[in-house]
Amino acid sequence: MPGEVIQERARWLLIMEKAYRGSVETQFADALYVVPDLHRQSGGGCDLALRGPAVGYAVRTVAPQPPLRLGGRTLDTLPDPRASVTKVLDAGVTVLVEEPDLAALGRTAADRLLPGVQVIEPYGLAARWPSYEQVWFL
Template sequence: MDGRVLVILDKAYRGGVETQFVDVLYFVRELNRQLGDLSRPDPRGGLDLYLAGLAVTYAFDVPPPAPIHLADLEVDTMPDPRATVRALVGEDVGVWTDAEAHERFAKKDLIPGVRTTPPAEMVLRWPLYRHVWFL
């Protein structure tokens, strides 16, 4: 984990139409890209993501959101945080969820590659990171 940054996200945004273009997980992907070149090993690292609170729902392995109907308009470009979590896992971002929040909100399966850990154990890992950022 030397040189990596830990990003902690504990708020889940429930809106949709307002975040069609950029949401917090898109921002996390861009931070990861800037912190480490994905095409080659980079000593600066990249980042890891810890989902806490309602944000653990971003890691549930469930179908994408259904389109929204506004009068005669169908909006099918809703952000899909689960698709972004899958992309982050594919980009070698370590993704963890808060085990206690996962149990509290639902015992749904997690996206493959996402791990779960209690908050106290995650806090013990903080010194291994270059920075710990809360978004």
């Protein structure tokens, strides 16, 4: 219809590069905790890019991670980044990793990628930046 304004949803790119398991002070959350809410606030327009060491968040481990022991105390409530990535995917967020960062984790990393995570070509993320209204680093 002439003069009709079509409202497009905001497109936000969230980038995480640092891999950080969490600490005793932040046992309840990690940096991915906020991503589903940002996705909702943007009208469903967030994509999450994991780069560098953070790509490991999207790869299933070969063996379970042991709980952290400090002296005589066992801490088994630290955040699980793989579970957080699964929650992000379940919220409808597109999760991207660049192929070279995935390859840096070893030849079997691509076979252990969490279902739903998309592998993009080298430098593919930079080529996509102009399509986003905002780019945030977490």
